[in-house]
Structures are given as structure tokens and as C-alpha cells.
Amino acid sequence: MIRRTVVDIATQVAAGSLSAAKVLEENLAAIDAREKEIHAFNVVTADRARERAAQIDADVKAGKKVGRLAGVTIALKDNMCTRGVETTCSSKILAGWKPPYDATVVRRLADEGAVFVGKTNLDEFAMGSSTENSAFGPTRNPLDTSRVPGGSSGGSAAAVAAGFSAASFGSDTGGSIRQPAALCGLVGVKPTYGVVSRLGLVAFGSSLDQIGPFATTVADAALLMEVIAGHDPLDSTSLPQPAPQLLNVLPQGVKGLRIGRVVDLPEGSSPDVMARLDAAFDSLRTAGATVVDVKLPSMSFGLTAYYLVAPAEASSNLARFDGVRYGLRVDAKDLNAMYGATRAAGFGDEVKRRIMLGTYALSAGYYDAYYGKALKVRRLIADDFAKAYEKCDAILTPTSPTVAFKFGDKTSNPLAMYLCDVFTIPTNLAGHAAMSVPFGSGEADLPVGVQVLAPALGEATMFRVAAELERAS
Amino acid sequence: MPEPISRETVAKVARLARLDLTEAEVDRMTTQLAGMLDHFRDVDALDLSKVEPMNQPIPLTNVLRDDVEQPSLDREEVLGNAPAAQDGRFRVPPIIGFEE
Secondary structure (H helix, E strand, C coil), X not given: CCCCCHHHHHHXXXXXXXXXXXXXXXXXXXXXXXXXXXXXXXXXXXHHHHHHHHHHHHHHHCCCCCCCCCCCXXXXXXXXXXXXXXXXXXXXXXCCCCCCCCCHHHHHHHHCCCEEEEEECCCHHHCCCCCCCCCCCCCCECXXXXXXXXXXXXXXXXXXXXXXXXXXXXXXXXXXXXXXXXXXXXXXXXXXXXXXXXXXXXXXXXXXXXXXXEECCHHHHHHHHHHHECCCCCCCCXXXXXXXXXXXXXXXXXCCCEEEEECCCCCCCCHHHHHHHHHHHHHHHHCCCEEEEECCCCHHHHHHHHHHHHHHHHHHHXXXXXXXXXXXXXXXXXXXXXXXXXXXXXXCHHHHHHHHHHHHHHCCCCCHHHHHHHHHHHHHHHHHHHHHHHHCCEEEEXXXXXXXXXXXXXXXXXXXXXXXXXXXXXXXXXXXXXEEEEEEECHHHCEEEEEEEECCCCHHHHHHHHHHHHHHC | CCCCCCHHHHHHHHHHCCCCCCHHHHHHHHHHHHHHHHHHHHHHHCCCCXXXXXXXXXXXXXXXXXXXXXXXXXXXXXXXXXXXXXXCEECCCCCCCCCC
């Protein structure tokens, strides 16, 4: 398998020393060899990709200006709208749907010369932490196919780990980019809420969702962020400011930065993961950073608050899947019967469970006891972070409590599965930035990810820390 | 904190959510939702009386784009995705006046 970074491809294709067609064919060969076993994709768009790569090569030859991602192969999570290309959210209820528009992120990537190789598998509607909830079957971890790739963006993580594309994109509502990145040995970024447009991302939890990249290097992730970030007038929650400059901060190092260590970190992480976290603190200290103790007493309540806030928002967002405008319809005698039958046939177990929990938490008589309380816990978590960031510039935690686990390990107990996201969820609740960086390996020689947390719009600091960890690993 | 969730409440919530659940699903959902809601009792340990609810992570108000004319979605393309369409519109089963 040939590994090329996003930065190398873009530089060499633009210079004419490497053809976009060659890069694509390497990826397609890898897909031919292993996709049957891995199942990273719901659809591979080889024909479209070949046309696109040929166009870029022709532009380079003709001396036309090409974009910052010329010839870079990208896989997209199948919950991002791609005009004319099936977008299913790995759900039967959307099977066959071809969006009439492109997500803003997709459009920005295309404008810079990216080549899309396909749409990747996910837990249905991004609800899960292992990609076992897909209606189209699970994705396997390319590093050990008896194990899950994480989720919900498991297909996007697996695609990059298996060399099917140079990079990919996922969405992160409670850890769905960072956790699979950790489990597959990749860099994965959850941007500050509002930094990346959500237009064309099929909504799960609207106050939590963000799109972000998977890449093999920190520099690749930085370049991809620079391309997709920045204000979108078509997303009313998009922050009115330009994309952050990240590539130029990577060489700055961490000298003088204060890195927070959470003294009251929720328990339950395996010793191999905690050993890598300790090693990460040591590396940053050696590189000139100061490690300071911080407290996040509400962090352990994050999971509880999240599993009411996210299902509540989901129950509302998923109301649109009603058999009227797109996707599946199960015919019935009247409109209400059609709704009930269509949704029963179209949604899988986990999605039904969350719709039920969310509807209950929002219903009359229970709103204050559940949803209202969860929003207050959310505030406590944000306040805890604000206090912690008075003492430090970034915080380090594990990304996932364990390395990649085996299929079926957590499927019988929803709460055990939810615990996978105990370290990632608080970031989404607070709306902050966070990313996972591979930092050595743990049990069974599988990768361990360290999570770098930064306050809202702290991407530049976060990437400086991530780059230092990459240098040290 | 309200009483543990009952089978009747689960069936009612399913109707509100427009989800036809089987009897077996209602049983399973009742057990699972009760388990999750029980977990939520953790937060009873917190004093939330003076805490403002946080509805959204970044406080922005009325970010409006300039009112510039631009093409809307292609009608044929949109209707082409619908389970049923007629005369340029979505076609649905009867809404009112249906006799049992």
C-alpha cells in the first residue's frame, strides 16, 4: 500500500510531478484489494473520481491555476449531501436518496480540487460508537478486522487507515470523529461549534454537530481545516469570521504553553491508555510546556446530560423522515398511519431508542425534570471549562477509554457503548474545539489516541500541541 | 424526579413520535428507557437551582445573510426523490375525511 499525505499530493500534483490519475488509481487498487473485507464505503464513485482526476491533470498541463487540494483523494461520511450521489446516513429510510445540492463542505473541497472516492459507512444517523448500527452492515477496523473501527464515522476512519483515500471527513456530535480516529491510529478534528458550516450535513444534534477531517498527519488535518472552515451565509449558526490559519503555527512548538491535566478525570480508562497519556504530558514538558492541574468536576455528568440533549434534538430533527419528500414510504390508509408504518420500517433499533428517549424528555410533564435539567448540567460543564482555561491554554485527556474493542463487546448494553464517549462528549456540550492525535500503542499493539482540548476558537493552540505530540510520538 | 416510565407512557410516546412499535418493542423499550432515565438520577446530586439552562454553545443572535436573489433547488430534481409526486407537488395519502 502506498501512503501519500494530503500535503504531498497537493504540492506534487499542482507542480505537475505527480498525476491526480495515478494517486486515484493507487487508492482504487487498495479498495479493490480490501474493501470487501473492510466495508468502509456505502458507495464508491470511481467513474466520477476518474473524470475529476483527469480534469485536474488536464488543468495542470494547460497551466491553469489549480486549488489547494488538487488531486487529493477524499472519502465523505454518508451523512453529507452530495448532489446526484446517493446519501443514506446508513439508514433504510433514506436508501436511494440523491440530494439536490452539495453540502458547503463538499463544495469547498471540490472548489480546491479534491477528488471524492466515495461515501462512507456510519452508525445509522451517526448514532453509535462502533459503526455496528449501520443498516448496511458493520465496518471492520483495517488494523485488526476482528475489532470495530469506532464510530459513528467508522467508515471514514477505516477508509484512511486502509489507504482507500488520502483523507476523509466525518461528523462529530459526541466524539464521532475523535474516537474512530483514536481507534484507527489517525488524526481527527472536532472544530469549535460554528467554525465549519453544517449546511448539507444531515442533522442529528443541531447544537452539537460539527464536520471535521480525518488525516494521517497533523499538517494534513490543518490544511483540510483551512479549506472547509469559515463563515457560510447559508448556516445561521456559522460564526461570522474567516477560517483560522493553522499550517503556519505547526512549527511554533509548545514552549510557554500551559497544558492542563484533569485531576478528577472520570475513571474507567485502561492502564495502557493512561500510560500513553502520561507519556504525552512528559513529551510536552520536555518540549517546554508547563503542566498544570485543573479540575472539571462536572465532566462525569457530561454523558448523562448528553444522552438527553442529543436524543431530544435528534427526535426533533428526525421528524422530517416521514415518507413524504424523500426516501422510504410504507403505504397506509391515511397520512398518520403512513408516518408510523414508514418510520417503523425505516429506522433501526438505536435510532428508535433515541427518538423515544428524546420525545419523552421533551414531552409535557417531563420537560423540566429531564431536558431542562440536562441543559443546566450543560451550563455547569461549560463553566467548569471556563474556570480551567483561566489556568491553562489546552487540556490533555485520553480520547477513548480503551483501544479498539471486538465486535459485539458492547452491543447488548447501550450504556456500556455510551461510555466510549465519556471524554469526548463534554467538548460538544461546551461547543469547544478538540482533536485526537495518535500517540503510540497499547494493548494488542493497537493505537492509542490522546485528546487535545482547547477553548472555543482555540484551534491554533490546539494544533500547536498536536504537532508537538506528533513530533514526539 | 418522576415515577419510573410505564409501559403505557412508552406506548403514548411512540404515538407522539409517529413510530409504530410492536408489542415486543414496547416491552424492550420500557426496560431500556427506564435504565437510561435511572442513570439520569446522578444529576440529583447537583444543585441546579441557580443555574441558567444552556440552549446553545455559542451565543449568536440573528445572523442574517444579505437578501441576494439566487436560484432555489431544482423542482424536478427534488420531486424526483419523492415517494410519490403529482402535478409538481408531493402526493400524500388522505389526511382528513377517511372513513374507518
